[in-house]
Amino acid sequence: xxxxxxxxxxxxxxxxxxxxxxxxxxxxxxxxxxxxxxxxxxxxxxxxxxxxxxxxxxxxxxxxxxxxxxxxxxxxxxxxxxxxxxxxxxxxxxxxxxxxxxxxxxxxxxxxxxxxxxxxxxxxxxxxxxxxxxxxxxxxxxxxxxxxxxxxxxxxxxxxxxxxxxxxxxxxxxxxxxxxxxxxxxxxxxxxxxxxxxxxxxxxxxxxxxxxxxxxxxxxxxxxxxxxxxxxxxxxxxxxxxxxxxxxxxxxxxxxxxxxxxxxxxxxxxxxxxxxxxxxxxxxxxxxxxxxxxxxxxxxxxxxxxxxxxxxxxxxxxxxxxxxxxxxxxxxxxxxxxxxxxxxxxxxxxxxxxxxxxxxxxxxxxxxxxxxxxxxxxxxxxxxxxxxxxxxxxxxxxxxxxxxxxxxxxxxxxxxxxxxxxxxxxxxxxxxxxxxxxxxxxxxxxxxxxxxxxxxxxxxxxxxxxxxxxxxxxxxxxxxxxxxxxxxxxxxxxxxxxxxxxxxxxxxxxxxxxxxxxxxxxxxxxxxxxxxxxxxxxxxxxxxxxxxxxxxxxxxxxxxxxxxxxxxxxxxxxxxxxxxxxxxxxxxxxxxxxxxxxxxxxxxxxxxxxxxxxxxxxxxxxxxxxxxxxxxxxxxxxxxxxxxxxxxxxxxxxxxxxxxxxxxxxxxxxxxxxxxxxxxxxxxx
Amino acid sequence: xxxxxxxxxxxxxxxxxxxxxxxxxxxxxxxxxxxxxxxxxxxxxxxxxxxxxxxxxxxxxxxxxxxxxxxxxxxxxxxxxxxxxxxxxxxxxxxxxxxxxxxxxxxxxxxxxxxxxxxxxxx
Amino acid sequence: xxxxxxxxxxxxxxxxxxxxxxxxxxxxxxxxxxxxxxxxxxxxxxxxxxxxxxxxxxxxxxxxxxxxxxxxxxxxxxxxxxxxxxxxxxxxxxxxxxxxxxxxxxxxxxxxxxxxxxxxxxxxxxxxxxxxxxxxxxxxxxxxxxxxxxxxxxxxxxxxxxxxxxxxxxx
Numbered sequence: 001x002x003x004x005x006x007x008x009x010x011x012x013x014x015x016x017x018x019x020x021x022x023x024x025x026x027x028x029x030x031x032x033x034x035x036x037x038x039x040x041x042x043x044x045x046x047x048x049x050x051x052x053x054x055x056x057x058x059x060x061x062x063x064x065x066x067x068x069x070x071x072x073x074x075x076x077x078x079x080x081x082x083x084x085x086x087x088x089x090x091x092x093x094x095x096x097x098x099x100x101x102x103x104x105x106x107x108x109x110x111x112x113x114x115x116x117x118x119x120x121x122x123x124x125x126x127x128x129x130x131x132x133x134x135x136x137x138x139x140x141x142x143x144x145x146x147x148x149x150x151x152x153x154x155x156x157x158x159x160x161x162x163x164x165x166x167x168x169x170x171x172x173x174x175x176x177x178x179x180x181x182x183x184x185x186x187x188x189x190x191x192x193x194x195x196x197x198x199x200x201x202x203x204x205x206x207x208x209x210x211x212x213x214x215x216x217x218x219x220x221x222x223x224x225x226x227x228x229x230x231x232x233x234x235x236x237x238x239x240x241x242x243x244x245x246x247x248x249x250x251x252x253x254x255x256x257x258x259x260x261x262x263x264x265x266x267x268x269x270x271x272x273x274x275x276x277x278x279x280x281x282x283x284x285x286x287x288x289x290x291x292x293x294x295x296x297x298x299x300x301x302x303x304x305x306x307x308x309x310x311x312x313x314x315x316x317x318x319x320x321x322x323x324x325x326x327x328x329x330x331x332x333x334x335x336x337x338x339x340x341x342x343x344x345x346x347x348x349x350x351x352x353x354x355x356x357x358x359x360x361x362x363x364x365x366x367x368x369x370x371x372x373x374x375x376x377x378x379x380x381x382x383x384x385x386x387x388x389x390x391x392x393x394x395x396x397x398x399x400x401x402x403x404x405x406x407x408x409x410x411x412x413x414x415x416x417x418x419x420x421x422x423x424x425x426x427x428x429x430x431x432x433x434x435x436x437x438x439x440x441x442x443x444x445x446x447x448x449x450x451x452x453x454x455x456x457x458x459x460x461x462x463x464x465x466x467x468x469x470x471x472x473x474x475x476x477x478x479x480x481x482x483x484x485x486x487x488x489x490x491x492x493x494x495x496x497x498x499x500x501x502x503x504x505x506x507x508x509x510x511x512x513x514x515x516x517x518x519x520x521x522x523x524x525x526x527x528x529x530x531x532x533x534x535x536x537x538x539x540x541x542x543x544x545x546x547x548x549x550x551x552x553x554x555x556x557x558x559x560x561x562x563x564x565x566x567x568x569x570x571x572x573x574x575x576x577x578x579x580x581x582x583x584x585x586x587x588x589x590x591x592x593x594x595x596x597x598x599x600x601x602x603x604x605x606x607x608x609x610x611x612x613x614x615x616x617x618x619x620x621x622x623x624x625x626x627x628x629x630x631x632x633x634x635x636x637x638x639x640x641x642x643x644x645x646x647x648x649x650x651x652x653x654x655x656x657x658x659x660x661x662x663x664x665x666x667x668x669x670x671x672x673x674x675x676x677x678x679x680x681x682x683x684x685x
Numbered sequence: 686x687x688x689x690x691x692x693x694x695x696x697x698x699x700x701x702x703x704x705x706x707x708x709x710x711x712x713x714x715x716x717x718x719x720x721x722x723x724x725x726x727x728x729x730x731x732x733x734x735x736x737x738x739x740x741x742x743x744x745x746x747x748x749x750x751x752x753x754x755x756x757x758x759x760x761x762x763x764x765x766x767x768x769x770x771x772x773x774x775x776x777x778x779x780x781x782x783x784x785x786x787x788x789x790x791x792x793x794x795x796x797x798x799x800x801x802x803x804x805x806x807x808x
Numbered sequence: 809x810x811x812x813x814x815x816x817x818x819x820x821x822x823x824x825x826x827x828x829x830x831x832x833x834x835x836x837x838x839x840x841x842x843x844x845x846x847x848x849x850x851x852x853x854x855x856x857x858x859x860x861x862x863x864x865x866x867x868x869x870x871x872x873x874x875x876x877x878x879x880x881x882x883x884x885x886x887x888x889x890x891x892x893x894x895x896x897x898x899x900x901x902x903x904x905x906x907x908x909x910x911x912x913x914x915x916x917x918x919x920x921x922x923x924x925x926x927x928x929x930x931x932x933x934x935x936x937x938x939x940x941x942x943x944x945x946x947x948x949x950x951x952x953x954x955x956x957x958x959x960x961x962x963x964x965x966x967x968x969x970x971x972x973x974x975x976x977x978x979x
Binding site: 051191248 | 772798803
């Protein structure tokens with residue numbers, strides 16, 4: 001399999017697995033025939049794809065799942081928890097296999113395949129169990145049963161507008177034909193077959209109506225049969241011949257339609273008599289005025305696909321090029337400024353570069369849904385294994401983030417969610433004792449605030465014991481008793497993000513394993529974000545993540561420090577003060593700034609960044625920047641502010657270790673490199 | 686006279702599969718190409734009656750190759766071959782001028798049906 | 809693996825010592841570009857430079873090999889790749905690209921190959937002088953602590969081995 005094919009295969013399969021996971025969870029609430037059908041299709045599609053690869057293990061398992069689901073589809077019975085566990089376990093097995101395929105690692109793949117065989121056997125056993133069970137709900141299903149081959153249940157209704165159209169066509173010497181078409185049962189990519197049929201017919205006529213409607217045909221929401229109303233100069237039989245001339249067409253029945261008919265499905269060759277009168281087409285009610293809309297939708301559906309799959313590497317290439325363009329634009333602007341040359345050409349290029357950049361960056365945005373959709377399943381499994389009851393509320397899934405950020409965000413979020421359930425939410429009896437509802441609540445919400453995205457994970461569980469944190473800080477010798485006393489509750493709480501600090505009483509199987517909040521923190525900060533916690537003992541915990549919308553290009557302030565130029569993210573800078581005018585004092589061995597009634601610690605940036613030793617006396621003409629993010633602030637000293645520029649963030653080589661403040665580098669308009677500083681470590685104090 | 690077919694696919698295995706099916710059923714496979722570039726070159730030199738064209742290939746994908754071939758010969762008869770899930774690309778290929786499509790893994794009877802129907806349409 | 813894959817080497821100098829590096833390892837050689845200091849980087853990293861839009865760290869090979877820092881006047885940067893990343897190595901001088909005959913190149917003594925973690929790959933006879941063939945990228949590995957002094961010793965020993973072997977051949 002080529003890299004592209006593999007990528008495509010993996011992403012498609014992941015989508016199907018997601019459908020399976022979500023659908024199975026829905027079945028917990030009761031058997032919905034539509035959901036079962038969707039599940040069946042997903043299993044079927046996976047099977048087909050695996051067959052292409054000759055992956056017998058997957059074919060076997062998905063086939064067993066199909067059998068299972070098709071039985072449920074027939075009987076409509078409610079599945080027991082054990083059935084769902086079984087099918088969900090099968091999904092896990094498939095996911096493991098897929099992960100192995102993605103890695104391309106033979107050993108892991110062999111292992112995953114073995115797992116699939118075991119799973120297949122247990123799904124088959126489950127299927128036998130299912131067959132043995134009483135069929136309670138068998139009677140409800142008949143209406144939905146597929147498989148008839150006649151056209152009778154596919155009425156093609158003609159409204160007044162259609163009738164007028166047919167009359168008009170007849171006046172022009174054209175003929176209206178009702179075509180009933182059945183595809184080969186094994187036909188794959190049915191919608192494409194339909195596309196070819198449409199194309200063949202549109203060469204000689206116009207399709208003015210279809211049953212099911214075009215969009216359902218396009219989405220393959222039909223069995224094998226559909227009907228078309230075609231207006232053409234060719235007689236019905238000639239049209240039928242055209243369709244028969246295409247591959248994978250099993251049956252075509254054509255008959256003429258006249259404007260006087262009440263409904264085209266009512267008589268004639270196409271099917272036994274059935275008054276097509278008031279029965280609405282199942283899925284769609286805006287049958288509306290026929291021709292223009294219908295035709296437009298057919299074309300829109302088939303020709304102008306609204307979404308296009310693009311190889312990510314092509315997109316990244318484009319982003320890199322735009323990055324180069326932005327750098328060159330900046331150079332152009334700086335040259336123009338130096339020479340005093342101004343022209344509408346430069347302004348034009350500036351504007352276009354900016355628009356292009358905005359547009360390209362927007363292409364990289366991915367909704368958080370891609371991560372959020374994994375949560376319901378995870379929460380269910382976790383709650384079950386811990387004997388807890390948890391209700392999950394998700395909000396803001398549509399919020400978009402740069403795709404590279406989405407990647408680095410998935411694991412931290414999962415970790416936070418696990419923590420909330422494992423350490424936050426109490427067991428039902430304990431909750432009852434505390435007078436809380438037995439079912440705990442975990443909410444994950446996302447929203448955009450300015451050019452940052454805020455994600456909050458909140459639970460109504462036990463909360464974090466600040467006293468325990470304080471005690472531990474002293475016990476471990478991390479802080480003196482006096483220092484601990486000086487900490488506000490909020491500051492004390494932030495300590496749980498430090499390496500090696502965890503308040504869980506026991507290392508649990510779930511969020512233990514040595515992976516702590518410090519890992520979450522470094523992942524979030526690595527992505528240029530920040531993390532804060534609020535918690536009230538007995539009431540719950542809220543963790544707030546803030547991330548930049550995009551990583552690739554940021555607005556930066558350029559500052560000078562000990563002869564070097566550095567870039568600071570502009571959004572973190574609240575104010576720039578002249579040191580000579582600022583109220584900076586020495587307090588307990590360090591400097592503080594009295595700023596609008598707040599006492600802020602002062603960071604000598606050049607010293608922190610090891611660019612020069614600490615300054616005994618601050619030059620009055622140097623500058624003090626007030627940095628603020630997420631309610632925390634700090635003051636940092638720089639020699640000079642040089643300007644501000646839109647900078648393209650480039651990674652600093654992995655070969656070289658740096659301070660955590662170094663978040664990347666950029667090439668300035670002058671061609672020189674400037675290091676980009678992430679002030680997060682300073683804000684934490 | 687046997688119809689002359691050019692088989693285009695980047696995997697040797699798929700080419701072999703198709704060659705076997707076709708040759709067993711009276712077609713003559715006059716050439717095999719593993720990339721879009723090769724396909725266009727071979728089409729020009731071999732002038733086959735039919736082409737089976739894979740979509741995802743290195744150095745020029747199948748869709749681009751179809752466009753190139755259609756430019757040289759608007760009468761070209763090309764069947765596009767795809768994996769499941771490449772619907773949009775198949776539609777693109779058909780819009781570019783392919784006459785029919787096949788979905789992998791190939792079932793011999795479908796391959797033959799597609800070829801026969803295509804032949805019938807144009808004779 | 810043979811000491812040198814192709815038979816072309818780039819000869820560079822560090823003070824009075826000359827070394828050879830397989831031309832296949834060298835992406836380009838540049839006059840040392842303007843550098844930006846990188847906070848928190850090891851001492852031997854002089855900074856980062858803009859190489860055609862890429863941000864590339866530049867290492868002072870003298871400092872890396874435990875020698876005092878030079879004056880950086882008219883130095884050159886040999887650009888190589890290490891673990892898929894581009895890195896620049898500042899040397900005093902790049903002298904020539906030489907084409908070697910196979911009999912001019914000999915494997916380095918096993919002890920030195922091991923001790924240098926394969927940074928020393930062979931020894932070449934050039935104009936009656938014996939010079940070490942090094943894998944520049946490997947020479948930079950952070951966990952490799954090898955001094956210029958040690959490399960001189962390696963050259964010495966390798967030279968003796970080569971001379972002995974050549975003597976055998978002639979005998």
